[in-house]
Amino acid sequence: MGERNRATTIADVATHAGVSQASVSRVLNGKQSVDPEIVRRVQASIAALGYAPSATARSLVSGRNDTIAMVVPDLENPLFQGILKGLSLAAAADGYRVLVADTAERVDDEEPTAIEARQRCDALVLCAPRMPEQQLRRLVERVAPVVVVNRPLPDLDVPIVGVDYVRGIRDLVDHLVGLGHRHLAYVTGPETSASNAERLRGVDEALALHHGVRIDRIPGGSRPEDGDAVAGAVLDAQRAGVTAVIAFNDLVALGLMTRLRELGLDVPGDLSVAGFDDVPMARYATPRLTSMSVPRGEIGAQAWARLRTLIGGGPVEHTVLYRPRLEARESTAAPARAGVPA
Amino acid sequence: MGERNRATTIADVATHAGVSQASVSRVLNGKQSVDPEIVRRVQASIAALGYAPSATARSLVSGRNDTIAMVVPDLENPLFQGILKGLSLAAAADGYRVLVADTAERVDDEEPTAIEARQRCDALVLCAPRMPEQQLRRLVERVAPVVVVNRPLPDLDVPIVGVDYVRGIRDLVDHLVGLGHRHLAYVTGPETSASNAERLRGVDEALALHHGVRIDRIPGGSRPEDGDAVAGAVLDAQRAGVTAVIAFNDLVALGLMTRLRELGLDVPGDLSVAGFDDVPMARYATPRLTSMSVPRGEIGAQAWARLRTLIGGGPVEHTVLYRPRLEARESTAAPARAGVPA
DNA sequence: CGTTTCTGAGAAACCGCTTTCTCGCATGGA
């Protein structure tokens, strides 16, 4: 069979222009002065042949491929979507692309996926909220340069970008207590989730700060269905005196609110409900959901900023934690039968 | 100053094991029989040196890099998120990764972004709902293998995976008319959006099918804010006799519903509202939003299936259009003052 | 026992580009 129709290479261009490959390369990269006449001829040949340099070959020699990877447990989660978007945009501004790897919540897949992704990218953004800490520590060393998103990792030389969930929960509790609530409930997230652990710490700290306040725990989850499923338990809690509920995140809060309404409960009349993350839909819920706003895009952008520094041989920059901002909306209000002032 | 600490290469392994590079390569790929003793030694050396083959070098020789790219106008849109997730999972199952490029709704960036992405990937999934058709046609030829998502492109040798918006709108109108509505309104999407054009065709076809039915058009958009902003106009329409509204998509419908409620309107009592796409939040809206379900993940998976065929040298497979499925929920109901039967 | 075939390991070419090295030539200084 005839020779196959391979793509045109730099050698073809060189031949066509009657110059050396090196000259073509020089014209392409423009880092050395080249005879204007040669430049002209080369450019003409490139245009004539429709030549496009091979990114792979370039990568091989440069040792970089201007691509970073982001590993996430679930692309369907608005938090990660926002981070991905911010990361992608920020990286693109510097000429980098983002490879995305969804581990579909399979914790066991995270490590191999991360390693695999790292092999074909210059750096990594790792979102692994449920990976055991020891494993994560090992992994992080192996896949450097890497930045870890949204989980604390003390005493490790890795940049971290995250959210101060502890403080966020405290602030949220403050908001509710300020409204007059004294008996709250927290619908927990996934048991192994690092950010759930952080939130629980926030609950504990809040309890230490507010005497006479109770915060029950109701096992929940991270998705709207979980909120839906836990509505019965929440209703029981409300009958037992709980006047405000904090859900692990907005998805749970949204699912919960919808179900509660169907069960005949008025939010916030009978019960205040608050979420966390301030997903885009929160402000369009009925009632508009009170939530703790988290700068999703900014987290992605900062992750890139740190990665860029690392790639450039810079130091591991300091951990940055964003403090969630209260978005007080309609789903929280003073308890109907205002408790006895403390 | 000293020699820098480069990664170990296949040559290092060969030396360490006292065999040739070729043998190491053979052991790695296992496509030829090799002396068991050599296999053992090579594997020992690989382990001892912690060797990992360079994906880039492999790509250079193989001409593939097992990565595809997906170009989307907005990663924050639940539709694209779902498609990306489905694509990513399906591709991963075949050992492919996905590079994602968000053009941030800048139509002018789509072509260069696609070309650039294609240069470093084996194939492309293109979501460009607003790119002018002529430009898209040119682009598609240039970046093949490619599959186009969610827009018709007649007479072109390109696999297309999409949604039958025309039929979807018709079915949705059928639903509303079946409930007794005679005077509807459609809140349009972005003017240049191909899928909005499809929906409008659906509106026209529905009108042709249902005598005595009116469908007004109200300029809208594609985001919740647009729904919010258009609420006044919708309210006017309602006062003018409109009893049901179809929004371009769920995001608009959600924003609209929330605002309408604040304006004192009861949905569906005073006005039925329906969306499109059935985003995850639709079923958790208040009232739960009637929508046309679109198999987001499946679209992504099918896009991959077609791409895989193309990559493997197979034919351009037939266009596949998914017919949206009605998810009748609480936001649509019979009009309060049932119209005179036609 | 000699010759042919087969097997498998090593040498070398190659993938497409960048970068160093070499060298001819034009320029500037003495």
Next chain:
DNA sequence: TCCATGCGAGAAAGCGGTTTCTCAGAAACG
């Protein structure tokens, strides 16, 4: 006028793998 410099273009050496090619030794056969 001659030699030291500088500049720019081409040749060639990698980058790190895979794959073809070559060839030695073993196995098979007459």
